[in-house]
Amino acid sequence: MTTRIEREEEEGMDHGFRGLPLPKEREKMDVLKIAELLSSRPKGSPAYIVLEHELNLKIARLQAKATLNAGWISAVATILAVFIAFALGYFIGSSQTDKMRDISRKQQSSGEIDKSNKTSSTPFKAF
Numbered sequence: 001m002t003t004r005i006e007r008e009e010e011e012g013m014d015h016g017f018r019g020l021p022l023p024k025e026r027e028k029m030d031v032l033k034i035a036e037l038l039s040s041r042p043k044g045s046p047a048y049i050v051l052e053h054e055l056n057l058k059i060a061r062l063q064a065k066a067t068l069n070a071g072w073i074s075a076v077a078t079i080l081a082v083f084i085a086f087a088l089g090y091f092i093g094s095s096q097t098d099k100m101r102d103i104s105r106k107q108q109s110s111g112e113i114d115k116s117n118k119t120s121s122t123p124f125k126a127f
Helices: 004-017 023-028 031-039 046-110
Strands: none
Touching: 031 046
């Protein structure tokens, strides 16, 4: 047997959450539908607080997903940039080294290299 106070509390709870979708239904709803339901509730009511919390959770999930995707894209782009830089350095650097060897050979054959600097095979001093 319930007392009058218990019945009033149950009626108050029913009144506050009346028309509120079940939690599983709210999970399936999109942000706009939850915002629409939120706007139809009086501010500060239990249903308003529950819907506002649910809306904040949905928005946080969307933001977290976008941040995670941006992080993955940045990581892949960084790794790709490292490989491109290495490849360019390898191919451009090797062609520059070949050019320097050719210049050195031409200078040696024409006698333009200073004979006093015998430690270097290139026209540049090592630092």
